[in-house]
Amino acid sequence: MRVIVALGGNALLRRGQRPDAETQKDNLRHAVRTLAALAETHELVITHGNGPQVGVLALESASDPNLSRPYPFDTLGAQTQGMIGYWMQQALQNALPGRQVLAVVTQTLVSAVDPAFDDPTKFVGQVYEEDEARKLAAEFGWTVKPDGPYWRRVVPSPAPQRVVETRLIRMMLREGVVVVCAGGGGIPVVRDARGRLTGVEAVIDKDLTASMLAEALECDAFLILTDVPRVMRDFGTPHQTEIAHTTPHELRALDFPAGSMGPKIEAACRFVETTGDMAAIGRLDQAEAVLAGAAGTIVTPGGRWPLTSTL
Numbered sequence: 001m002r003v004i005v006a007l008g009g010n011a012l013l014r015r016g017q018r019p020d021a022e023t024q025k026d027n028l029r030h031a032v033r034t035l036a037a038l039a040e041t042h043e044l045v046i047t048h049g050n051g052p053q054v055g056v057l058a059l060e061s062a063s064d065p066n067l068s069r070p071y072p073f074d075t076l077g078a079q080t081q082g083m084i085g086y087w088m089q090q091a092l093q094n095a096l097p098g099r100q101v102l103a104v105v106t107q108t109l110v111s112a113v114d115p116a117f118d119d120p121t122k123f124v125g126q127v128y129e130e131d132e133a134r135k136l137a138a139e140f141g142w143t144v145k146p147d148g149p150y151w152r153r154v155v156p157s158p159a160p161q162r163v164v165e166t167r168l169i170r171m172m173l174r175e176g177v178v179v180v181c182a183g184g185g186g187i188p189v190v191r192d193a194r195g196r197l198t199g200v201e202a203v204i205d206k207d208l209t210a211s212m213l214a215e216a217l218e219c220d221a222f223l224i225l226t227d228v229p230r231v232m233r234d235f236g237t238p239h240q241t242e243i244a245h246t247t248p249h250e251l252r253a254l255d256f257p258a259g260s261m262g263p264k265i266e267a268a269c270r271f272v273e274t275t276g277d278m279a280a281i282g283r284l285d286q287a288e289a290v291l292a293g294a295a296g297t298i299v300t301p302g303g304r305w306p307l308t309s310t311l
């Protein structure tokens with residue numbers, strides 16, 4: 001099977017940890033054990049988030065007295081792809097001796113007139129108390145919004161339309177390469193009337209890009225791996241219940257928070273609705289069981305998995 005994995009932020013940085021390089025590399029060394037096991041038997045594409053990391057780089061850039069203006073978010077997104085991609089490539093190579101692993105810098109097309117540019121929603125960087133967030137917003141010209149009990153910087157998050165390098169990723173997969181790509185949802189770019197690409201100030205949602213890429217690459221399964229074992233009904237209430245097997249229709253009838261589970265549900269539903277294949281949301285350390293339908297929330301057109309005996 002061809003499998004695409006969207007790796008959640010917790011694989012890199014757990015709540016409360018400082019974003020030091022060694023901490024994230026150490027977390028990844030554990031995370032790639034499960035991914036390496038998937039790569040033993042499947043073609044594997046890995047995407048990852050960059051919200052905390054792009055926030056660190058943006059803050060550094062905004063505070064650098066040598067710069068006349070901070071680096072824009074397309075450039076910061078590229079930096080995170082290089083940095084996280086390098087960590088993942090090395091950790092995977094060490095876990096998969098004999099296999100070719102490649103992390104690539106990739107761009108994601110968005111629309112220049114996407115309404116998201118006028119309504120920033122993507123949380124980046126660390127959380128702050130409200131007073132401090134408002135002070136930083138005034139100092140650096142940020143937009144800040146509440147994220148649970150805290151406040152955080154937000155930037156525009158336009159809808160992904162296509163990964164520019166899709167054909168090259170497909171070529172690498174055919175050669176047996178484990179590909180890390182579309183990190184942070186991809187570097188946001190627009191194409192002008194003459195076909196030229198230019199970066200724009202945004203951070204794309206990695207789960208939505210992964211969903212679109214999964215379809216473009218004709219993946220058989222789309223795994224969204226995070227820190228909860230399953231999607232829950234009535235999450236956070238005393239009567240929350242786990243959803244094991246479901247359909248896009250059932251999920252779309254429920255409400256999920258925009259800043260966390262919402263984009264994952266939308267990404268999973270879109271892939272299943274468009275392709276008729278399987279998407280799943282579950283814990284990173286249960287990835288193999290999730291793919292087998294024994295763990296996680298499995299989303300299929302008919303709510304069953306495996307679908308056929310050809311798997």
Ligand SMILES: Nc1ncnc2c1ncn2[C@@H]1O[C@H](COP(=O)(O)OP(=O)(O)O)[C@@H](O)[C@H]1O
Nearest residue numbers: 008009010226227228230231232235259260261
């Ligand atoms: N209905 C729900 N079921 C399960 N988890 C949920 C639900 N609603 C919100 N969440 C939250 O979503 C989080 C996962 O989203 P997020 O933190 O954005 O993941 P990641 O950074 O791994 O991509 C979980 O840790 C959980 O707190």
Ligand SMILES: NC(=O)OP(=O)(O)O
Nearest residue numbers: 049050051184205206
């Ligand atoms: N770009 C992105 O979706 O990153 P996070 O998953 O870290 O928010």
